[in-house]
Amino acid sequence: MPGNLQVRNLDDELIGRLKRRAARHGRSAEAEHREILRQALSAEIEPSFEELAAQLRQLTAGREQTPSEDLLREGRGER
Numbered sequence: 001m002p003g004n005l006q007v008r009n010l011d012d013e014l015i016g017r018l019k020r021r022a023a024r025h026g027r028s029a030e031a032e033h034r035e036i037l038r039q040a041l042s043a044e045i046e047p048s049f050e051e052l053a054a055q056l057r058q059l060t061a062g063r064e065q066t067p068s069e070d071l072l073r074e075g076r077g078e079r
Contacts, residue, residue: 018036
């Protein structure tokens with residue numbers, strides 16, 4: 001089932017530009033909005049899990065880390 005997206009607080013100039021662009025393409029403003037989003041997001045390359053993990057490692061480098069087994073024991077009350 002397709003989802004819905006509501007965009008609020010757009011200035012009148014932007015709405016006018018969307019409607020004019022839609023008219024040039026023979027679409028409704030809503031259809032034009034969908035097409036703009038589709039094009040913008042299809043060009044974006046989503047990072048792989050490995051790339052995201054590398055970014056996370058880089059962001060947390062130098063921070064004190066608690067081994068997961070210690071956290072599990074603590075959660076079980078085994079400490």
